Amino acid sequence: ADITEEPRVSLKAMALAGRKKGLLQRLDAGEVVIGDGGYVIALERRGYVKAGHWTTEAAVEHPEAVRQLHREFLRAGANVLQSFTFYSSDEKLKIGGSAGNITSQQINEAACDIAREIANEGDALVAGCVSQTPAYAITKSESEVKAIIKKQLDVFVAKGVDFLIAEFFRHVEEAAWAVEVLQSSGKPVAATLCMSPEGDKHGVSPGDCAVRLVKAGAKIVGINCHLDPTCALKTVKLMKEGLEAANLKAHLMVQPLGFHTPECNREGYCVLPEFPFALESRAMTRWDMQKYAREAYNMGIRYIGGCCGFEPYHIRALAEELAPERGLLTPSFREARALG
Ligand code: MET
Numbered sequence: 001a002d003i004t005e006e007p008r009v010s011l012k013a014m015a016l017a018g019r020k021k022g023l024l025q026r027l028d029a030g031e032v033v034i035g036d037g038g039y040v041i042a043l044e045r046r047g048y049v050k051a052g053h054w055t056t057e058a059a060v061e062h063p064e065a066v067r068q069l070h071r072e073f074l075r076a077g078a079n080v081l082q083s084f085t086f087y088s089s090d091e092k093l094k095i096g097g098s099a100g101n102i103t104s105q106q107i108n109e110a111a112c113d114i115a116r117e118i119a120n121e122g123d124a125l126v127a128g129c130v131s132q133t134p135a136y137a138i139t140k141s142e143s144e145v146k147a148i149i150k151k152q153l154d155v156f157v158a159k160g161v162d163f164l165i166a167e168f169f170r171h172v173e174e175a176a177w178a179v180e181v182l183q184s185s186g187k188p189v190a191a192t193l194c195m196s197p198e199g200d201k202h203g204v205s206p207g208d209c210a211v212r213l214v215k216a217g218a219k220i221v222g223i224n225c226h227l228d229p230t231c232a233l234k235t236v237k238l239m240k241e242g243l244e245a246a247n248l249k250a251h252l253m254v255q256p257l258g259f260h261t262p263e264c265n266r267e268g269y270c271v272l273p274e275f276p277f278a279l280e281s282r283a284m285t286r287w288d289m290q291k292y293a294r295e296a297y298n299m300g301i302r303y304i305g306g307c308c309g310f311e312p313y314h315i316r317a318l319a320e321e322l323a324p325e326r327g328l329l330t331p332s333f334r335e336a337r338a339l340g
């Protein structure tokens with residue numbers, strides 16, 4: 001396909017008509033879904049997130065900053081805007097939040113509203129996102145973890161998100177609990193673990209993790225954060241093989257770091273000496289991103305995005321690399337071309 005062609009459909013017209021295709025409709029049809037990038041890391045750099053806490057009070061305190069980053073990912077070609085709700089449970093805010101009296105309920109509601117507002121500027125879906133809980137580390141209590149996830153889910157359902165993502169789980173056991181809760185809503189659930197090819201923190205292999213997540217109800221499984229695309233693709237490949245061996249079907253997803261981690265160590269970037277204030281020299285280039293997008297596509301992964309370290313221009317490189325497959329140009333690319 002000639003990527004200089006105009007898109008086949010007007011994104012605005014489609015959005016306004018309220019006829020966006022759902023996530024599973026897109027993936028089942030074999031379409032590429034471009035994810036968005038890393039919010040907490042990008043907004044920490046811009047002065048809106050506290051390093052170490054990584055909580056998302058900015059959804060309430062500085063909505064304009066969150067809105068703008070969503071818009072930049074959308075213009076870069078993202079088909080999904082993830083709610084800015086990382087670590088947003090009251091338990092986590094109490095332990096490590098910087099907010100004082102902002103509740104997770106307020107954060108989650110504001111984050112959903114902001115994501116929806118910007119998603120309506122284009123062809124993006126809104127994902128309600130949950131992540132690992134302090135309760136799992138402290139008490140290992142299934143009912144406590146599930147209650148925390150359920151509270152977040154109730155807001156996502158009330159706000160009408162399009163689908164749900166359980167991301168950044170180190171233990172498949174906890175991720176599977178989250179998936180069980182999320183899928184009770186009837187909305188599609190994607191689940192991504194932050195693990196190396198060696199497996200989750202209890203040593204469960206990537207193949208077995210994938211099987212457990214699908215059995216818990218996830219329709220899309222894969223990897224996010226912690227390690228670079230090369231490591232993440234290795235791990236997703238093992239997940240894919242595990243699913244095939246178990247005769248299970250699911251879509252694959254990958255949202256790696258935008259930083260090079262040739263160490264491919266078990267614990268990921270959090271234990272590197274450069275974390276979190278000196279990661280710049282590890283930043284990937286747009287050429288790296290194009291290579292990653294192509295490799296992910298060739299592996300059969302169709303939900304391709306990024307996590308920490310992915311700035312909007314990285315997402316744009318993914319979208320442009322896969323423009324022939326998607327038959328679409330990004331708004332930023334079209335406008336730049338019109339100007340040039
Ligand atoms: C530490 S992983 C963070 C994931 C979350 N979706 C974010 O980008 O903020």
Ligand SMILES: [Zn+2]
Pocket residue numbers: 038224225226307308
């Ligand atoms: Zn991340």
